[in-house]
Amino acid sequence: MINQTSLNQLIRDAIEQALGEVPANAETLYKLGTSLYHMNQLQEALTCLLRYIGLQPGNCEAYNLIGNIYAKVNQLDKACSYLKQAIQINPAYAEAYNNLGGVYYQANQLEMAEQILPEAICLRPNFYEAYKNLGTVYSKMNRLKEAEQVLLQAIELKPDYADAIFTLSLVELLTEKFTQGWKNYEYRPSLINRKQPDIPRWQGEDLSGRSILLYHEQGLGDTLQFIRYAWQVAALGAKTTVWIQTPLAQLEFQGSPAFSLYEGTDSPPEIFDFACPLLSLPLIFSTDAATIPQYSSYIRADANLVQKWREHLKGIHDTGLLKVGVAWAGNHTHTDDHNRSIAFDTFQLLFLLTGLEWISLQVGPKAEEVNCCPSQIRDVSVLLTNFAETAAVIDNLDLVITVDTSVAHLAGAMGKEVWALLSSMPDWRWMLEREDTPWYPSMRLFRQRERGNWVEVLARVKAALQQKMAKHNFSRHY
Template sequence: MKQVTILRQAIEQNPHSSEAYYNLGSAMSDEGLWSEAADMFRQAIKLNPHNPKFYNKLGIVLENANMLSQAAELFGWAIKLRPDYIEALNNISTVLIRTNRFKEAEEYLRCALEINPRYAKAYNNLGMVLENMNRRVEALGCFRQAIALEPNNSVFYTNVGKMLKEFRQLNEAEVCIQQALALRPDSVNANLALATLYLLQEQYEKGWEKYDDWRLVRDGNRHLPIPQWQGEDLTGRRILLFADQGFGDTIHFIRYALMVAKLASETNLLIPKPLRRLLVFSLTNCKICNSDRIDARDYDFISPLLSLPHRFNTSRETIPQATPYLHPSRAIVETWSKTLDKIDSGKKYRIGVVWAGNPAHVNDRNRSIPFDVFSSLFDISKVSWISLQKGKRVTDLATTSNKVIDISGALVDFAETAGVIANLDLVITVDSAVAHLAGSMGQKTWLLLPYNPDWRWQLDREDSPWYPTLRLFRQHEIDTWAEVLAKVRKSVEELLGELLGDHS
C-alpha cells in the first residue's frame, strides 16, 4: 500500500499524466484493488486514448471481475492500436477460451506465435484451445513446447500431466504433476490434479486428504464462521452439512449425512432448492435448512459434504454401498405411474434416457454424447423411450422421427425426476446427476462413460463400488461413442429378448 500512496502523490503533482494513472492502476491491481484500478486505467485512456497498454491492462482487470465481453472488447482495441501486441493477443484468447469461442482464440494465438515463436504462454493457451477442440495430440505438443521454452513454469507441467491422464498414461502424468509441485508446492490446480489421479486409481488413502484440503483452499468456507468438523466426537453436538459442488456430487455424498446423523444429536443440511423436496422425503433423521435462516450460533460444527469421505477414512473396503438411500414420494410415484400408463398402457419396457450433462461442467465435451449417435437406440421396438433430459439439449428431440416421450417441462426438481425413475425399468445415461439419482435409488442403470472418466468411476471396471445397480459402458478409445452405443443397443435387445421374448 506504500507504493499506492506514493503514486497517488505523483498524480496530485501531475494530474494530467496518463502514465501516472497507469502506474497507480498497476499498483492497485497488484494489491487486488480491482475496482479502483479500473478507474485509474479508464482515466489513463481518457487522457491518452492511443496507448494500447492502457486498454490491455483495463481488460485484464475486467477479466478478473468476470466482465468477459467488456474485457474482450478492450483487448480488441489494444490489438487495433498495435497489431503485433502479443500480450493482448494472448489475453484475448483467454477470454475467448472462457466463453467457448475456441476457433477465434486459435486464430489470435497463431498470430501471436507467428510474431514471436518463443512465446511460451501462447503455446500453453493454444494447447488449452486444441484440447477443447478435441485435438488432443496437438494440444499435448503445445504444452510440451511451452515447457521447452519456459521449463520452470509449474502450470505447464500440470497441463501436460492432465493431458497424459486423458491418454491413460498415468505414471507419466504423476511424474509431470509432481514436477509441477516441485516448482510450486502451493499450486492448487496441481495438488487437485494429483489428488484426482490417486482417487481415479482407488488410492483413497493418498487421495482423500489432498483432495479435501486443496478443494477447501480453492473454494474456501463459503458459509458461516463455524468450526470445521475434523472428526471430533459429535455426541450432544449440532452440525451443519452443506453442498459444496454440483447436484451429482451432492446426491453421491449425501449418503454420508446418514452416517453423521448416527453420531450427532442434530444433523442439518444446507442443500440447493432443486434437491430439498427429495431429501425431505428421504432423510427423515436430518433437518433441511434454508440459507436465509442460518445462524452460526445454532451449530457446533460445519462440514462440506465432499469432506466427509476423508473424515470417515473411506477405503475400498469401507465405501458405504447400501442403496437405496434416496426415496421418492409415494404420491409423486403414483401420479407418474398414472401419467405413463396413459401413454403406453403399461405394456412396454420403459427406459429413461439422458444424453447430455451440464454444459458448464469442465468435462462436458467428453461426457456428453452427440444426439445423432445416441438416438440410434430409439428405433428399438417394445420400448417406451422417456427423456429425462433437461436444459438446452432437450431441443435435440426435434431432430428424431422416433417417438421419445418428452416430460422435461414437468421435471421441476429432483423429487419429480425420482418419481419418474421409480416407474422405469432401466435408465441409460451419460455421467450426470440423473446417473447418481438413479443409482442412489437402487434402480437399474446403465452409465455411458468417456475414455477419460471422472475419478469416481475408476478405470476399466464395469461395475461401481458406489452404486451396486450400475453397469458401466466405457469408451475403449477417445471419441468412440458409436462403438459404445452399438454395445448398448445390443444389450438392450438381449435384455428384451430375455424378458419379453422379442429380438427386434
C-alpha cells in the first residue's frame, strides 16, 4: 500500500514530467490536472490546468475547473473571472452558470447569485444542484416560501438528495415546522460524514435498565445547547454517558450525577446498549417550541474559579458599575462567519458608552483587536484557556453581549442575562422575528432589520444598555 508521502512524491514526479515535456503535451496536462482536482490536490491541479489553457485556450471545462479551485481556496475574484470565461467560450455551459452562482453566494452577492442560477436551470431543466443552490440563496435572502418551493423541486428531481433535504430542514425549523424539520435535519452533513460509534442507534426504544452513549457531532455551542436532553434521557431509566469535547470537560452540570461525562478523541471503551447524537434527540422527543426542555440554568461555573476571577477582577467589582462581557466574532472557519461576526471597527461603537465596565470575552485571532481600541476594556483572553474559565468570568458579570457564537450558548445555559446579536437571516435555532428564545429564558435577541447593517443593531443595543444603566444606577443610590 502506498502511503501519503509516497503518493505525494509520485504526484510531484508526474507534474514535473508533464511540465518538462518539450513540446508540452496538452492532453496529459489536462488529464493530470483533472485527476488532481478530484483528489483535492488543488494547488497541483491549478499548476497543470493553467499551463494547459496556455496551450489550449478554448476548453470551457478547464476554465470551469480553475474557477472551482479558486473558489475552494476563497480567491473569489479569480474564481468569477475564470467561470465567466468558461461561459464566454460556451454560453450553453450550465455547469459554469451554477458554479458562478455558487461563487456569488460565497461572496455574499446574493442578488447576483439569484440572477445567474436560473440561467443554469433554463439550460438544464433537471439540474437539481442548481435548484438546491437557488433555494439556499432564497433562504439567505429571507424569501423562505420561494426557498421551500425550489428545494422541493430539487428533491422531486432527486428524491435522495441529502444536501437539498438538509437545506429544506433549516427552512422548516426556522419557520417552526418542527415535525418535518427534525426529520429532515437527520440528513445534516455532520451526521452523514462523521464515523458513527459502532453501537446500535437509539430510536426511542425502552431504556429501563439499559445504557446509552449520547455524543457530540458539531460545534461547542451545539453541545452546550443540546446537552439539556441528557436529563430527559437519564429520566427514562438509562445509565447515561455524554461524550463531549475536551474544552467543555471542566464545566459543571446541574443535577449531576444524572449522567456521566466522557471526553476523548475515540469512543469510550465501555459497552453500551445504544448510542445517539445529541442533535437527534429533539426528533426522538418530538420537540416543538412549547416542549423545548426548559431550564433557567443547567451549567454552572466552578466555585473556586469564580472566586479566583472575582479576585482578578476586584478593581471593576469595587466601582459598582455594570460589568458587561463582549464577544464580536465567532469561529472564522464557520461557513456563515461573514454574516454572524461583526467587524471590530463597527462593534467598538458600543464602547463609546461610558459609565460601565467592559470585559472582552473574545478569544482566537480576533481577540487582539481590542488592543487598538482607545476605550478602557479589560482583555482577559490569554487566560480563557477553556470554557470553565470563561464560565467563571461570566459568573462575575452582570450582562453578556455577543454575536451568535458559543459564548452566547454558555451564558444562556448558565442563566446569565445575555444579549445575542443576529444577522437578518439567522441560524435556524433562533427562529424568526421574536426577541426572546425558548432555548434560553435569560436571552434577548437583537436582529438585523436590514441585511448587513450592524450599525443600526448596535444603536438599539446601545439604547437598551443606557436604559439598563439608568436602572442599575438608580438601584445603587436608593
